Amino acid sequence: MQKPEPQDRAYFSVKLFSHPNQKITALAIMPELPEVETTRRGIAPYIEGQTIKQVIIRQPKLRWPVPELLGQILTGASIRSVSRRAKYLLFNTDRGTLLLHLGMSGSLRIMSPAQTAGKHDHIDFIFEDDTVLRFNDQRRFGAVLWTTAPASDHQLLKDLGPEPLLADFDGDLLYSLSRHRKMPVKSFIMDSHIVVGVGNIYANEALFMAGIQPSRQAGRISLQRYQKLADSIRIILEHAIRQGGTTLRNFVNEKGKPGYFKQQLSVYGRAGLPCIYCRQPLTEIRLANRSTVFCSDCQR
Incomplete structure (x- = not known):
């Protein structure tokens, strides 16, 4: 190239x-x-x-x-x-x-x-x-x-879960790994042994797209909803990559200064603002000491 x-x-x-x-x-x-x-x-x-x-x-x-x-x-x-x-x-x-x-x-x-x-x-x-x-x-x-x-x-890589953008990651996998787990679904999809790379921002966004309440127990979510969640994770991450991520740096920059670029976020960082769908104020809670924003009407 x-x-x-x-x-x-x-x-x-x-x-x-x-x-x-x-x-x-x-x-x-x-x-x-x-x-x-x-x-x-x-x-x-x-x-x-x-x-x-x-x-x-x-x-x-x-x-x-x-x-x-x-x-x-x-x-x-x-x-x-x-x-x-x-x-x-x-x-x-x-x-x-x-x-x-x-x-x-x-x-x-x-x-x-x-x-x-x-x-x-x-x-x-x-x-x-x-x-x-x-x-x-x-x-x-x-x-x-x-x-x-x-x-x-390598010891840092050998026990990691699948890549969310590859074919071996899907709703069937999430469903099978979630059975009998009582942890919140947001914590579940942020576990790198389950799937890698779903950080806090993207977990918030994917759960919103899938219509799933972040604090719901992972083991109580149906296969159909996990299939939608897996698709949402993939869509959110692919979109973020196309947009350059949420904290993109200029990789060729003589001054060596970071450049910040706009990322279209639906819930993260928008606590108290209207939901883009139902216009109800978005709710913010803490899960595993992480900011978690969701719509109590659109996410169940």
Whole structure:
């Protein structure tokens, strides 16, 4: 694939709606599956097929220590592909796989080698054409790990549930796994052992689309309603990916500033506002210490 020019913004065809320095309370704090997938699609054309010339590690103390010899291991390695499992980015090389998690505040950007690194720019991956992939993580909850074994066998990935955008995820699966479970259905679909990548924002939105009350016991929901919920999860996530996620960064940006883009949300962040269907005020409760917004009329 030909590498796009930095001025090409075809990937980012969503509408800017606020200044980068403005606080936005209705956006996700932690990058979720659509943000991670958007990141993958944004950076892959710049680095797939390229060889790593140098790795600069400025801060090795992330959620887990960055492997001590990572720079030595990756120097000269070729990036075969960039894939995703749950919220982990997988940089598949001819020597093994680099696993990267964005944590609470992480981001990846394609940078010019002349761009000075900032305080929270912890790792640079420099390629032979001088493209720089820079990992920034203010809170340092992200992770950069290495494995030479199959990535699917890694302890962080091996017990994860199915990807919600693939064929092995459907309502039949949700129904069978939910039997005899008393936990709220929202907590159930946010469990990464059940299905990966359904974070708080998207769980709120999918349950609203499916017409299911978030606090209902998972084991008391019918197969038919789970089939609708599985479809809703897929639709919501695919739409969010098309829109660039709820906290999209500009991946090619010399100033290295995040750009925030509008995401069409029906319930999340809209507590007290009218339901888009029945116009009744939306209700907000706490489930598992997470904000949960729903319509008491439309969701049963």
